[in-house]
Each structure stands twice: as structure tokens, then as C-alpha cells.
Amino acid sequence: AQSVTQPDIHITVSEGASLELRCNYSYGATPYLFWYVQSPGQGLQLLLKYFSGDTLVQGIKGFEAEFKRSQSSFNLRKPSVHWSDAAEYFCAVGANAGNMLTFGGGTRLMVKP
Amino acid sequence: GAGVSQTPSNKVTEKGKYVELRCDPISGHTALYWYRQSLGQGPEFLIYFQGTGAADDSGLPNDRFFAVRPEGSVSTLKIQRTERGDSAVYLCASSFAGAGGPYEQYFGPGTRLTVT
Numbered sequence: 001a002q003s004v005t006q007p008d009i010h011i012t013v014s015e016g017a018s019l020e021l022r023c024n025y026s027y028g029a030t031p032y033l034f035w036y037v038q039s040p041g042q043g044l045q046l047l048l049k050y051f052s053g054d055t056l057v058q059g060i061k062g063f064e065a066e067f068k069r070s071q072s073s074f075n076l077r078k079p080s081v082h083w084s085d086a087a088e089y090f091c092a093v094g095a096n097a098g099n100m101l102t103f104g105g106g107t108r109l110m111v112k113p
Numbered sequence: 114g115a116g117v118s119q120t121p122s123n124k125v126t127e128k129g130k131y132v133e134l135r136c137d138p139i140s141g142h143t144a145l146y147w148y149r150q151s152l153g154q155g156p157e158f159l160i161y162f163q164g165t166g167a168a169d170d171s172g173l174p175n176d177r178f179f180a181v182r183p184e185g186s187v188s189t190l191k192i193q194r195t196e197r198g199d200s201a202v203y204l205c206a207s208s209f210a211g212a213g214g215p216y217e218q219y220f221g222p223g224t225r226l227t228v229t
Contacts, residue, residue: 004155032215034217036220041222042222043220043221043223045220049217092155094215099161100146100158100172101146103148103155103157105153105154106155
């Protein structure tokens with residue numbers, strides 16, 4: 001069975017600083033990988049996804065993530081954080097097309113002015 | 114176009130009561146998923162529908178939980194004899210399915226269930 005670990009429960013960064021959120025997964029084959037963002041009282045919004053091909057994927061709102069098979073990681077990055085990026089971020093892995101997602105526990109991002 | 118909608122947005126019920134939570138997926142999406150998100154945790158899979166049938170219900174915690182999708186569109190999650198531990202946000206998602214995939218899941222805003 002697949003699993004996802006997000007080691008950082010909370011992260012605080014200053015506005016304008018760079019950001020990296022960590023995600024490690026466990027799955028025997030090539031996974032489908034996702035990052036979602038959840039603002040208070042909102043549903044999950046897809047930031048980006050990796051299915052195959054180029055291991056560096058670009059998403060919405062200036063986010064990117066890199067799939068590293070050797071490290072079983074899919075870390076999310078942003079070069080300059082905005083106050084509106086404060087939210088909860090979830091990494092997820094899917095085993096098959098159209099199948100269930102397994103989520104990590106989430107990382108809560110706070111942005112200092 | 115319209116996204117995934119869920120009703121009600123909030124539901125408060127007493128322990129032991131029966132509740133129904135509704136999900137209206139994006140038009141044309143044949144796959145529908147239910148997840149449960151407890152406070153401070155990531156969503157956990159409950160059940161997945163392909164069309165009208167439940168393709169995977171391995172995440173349902175026990176037989177008090179049941180879901181249907183009779184016409185392959187709207188789905189209802191039903192919880193009998195609710196317990197305080199059922200309190201959570203119930204999320205619904207939908208996606209395309211079949212050839213040409215994989216496809217990403219689009220989530221609704223969720224129903225917050227509180228069992229008192």
C-alpha cells in the first residue's frame with residue numbers, strides 16, 4: 001500500500017522569501033503525484049501534478065515541484081512567497097489512473113509580513 | 114463551468130441519528146470519490162464510484178457507512194447510528210476516467226459533520 005509523509009507540520013516564512021515543502025512517498029511502482037492547497041473553509045485546489053515525463057513540473061500560482069525517484073520525494077517550491085499563500089498544503093500519491101489518492105498529513109504554511 | 118458541489122455545507126446531528134450527505138459532481142465526470150478529513154489530518158479515502166457502481170469501498174470504516182450513486186451522477190453518503198467519532202469534514206471529488214488518463218480529481222468544498 002502507498003503512503004505519504006510530510007515531515008513539516010508547520011512552516012513559517014517571511015513574505016518574499018523562498019519556500020520548499022517536503023513530501024516523501026512510499027509506493028512500489030511509478031506513482032502519480034499531486035500537490036493540493038486548502039485555504040480555511042475551502043475545498044482542495046490542485047496546484048500541480050506529476051504523471052510522467054519531465055521530472056520538474058510547473059503549477060499554478062508560481063509553484064513548481066520536482067520528482068526525485070531515487071529519494072522517493074516530490075518537494076514543492078516557490079521562489080517568492082506572497083501573504084496569500086498562507087494555507088495548508090497536502091501532497092498525495094495515486095496508484096492507478098482513476099483510483100484513490102493517499103494524502104500526507106499536510107503542512108500548514110504561515111507567512112510573516 | 115460549475116465545480117463539484119456538496120450539500121449541506123454544515124450538519125449538526127445528535128449521536129445515534131441518521132444523516133445523508135450529498136455530492137453533485139462536475140458534469141461529464143464518470144468517477145466520483147468520497148474522502149473524510151478529521152481535524153488536523155489529511156483526507157482519507159472512503160469509496161470510489163465508476164458510473165453507478167462502487168469500484169472500491171475499502172475505505173469505509175464499518176457497515177454504518179454506505180454510499181450510492183443510482184444514476185451515475187449525484188451521490189449520497191449515508192451514515193447510520195452516528196457516533197461522535199464520525200465528526201469530520203466529508204469531501205467529495207470527481208474526475209474523468211477511462212482511456213487517455215490518468216486524470217486529476219476535483220474537490221468540492223466539503224460537508225462539516227458534527228455529532229453531539
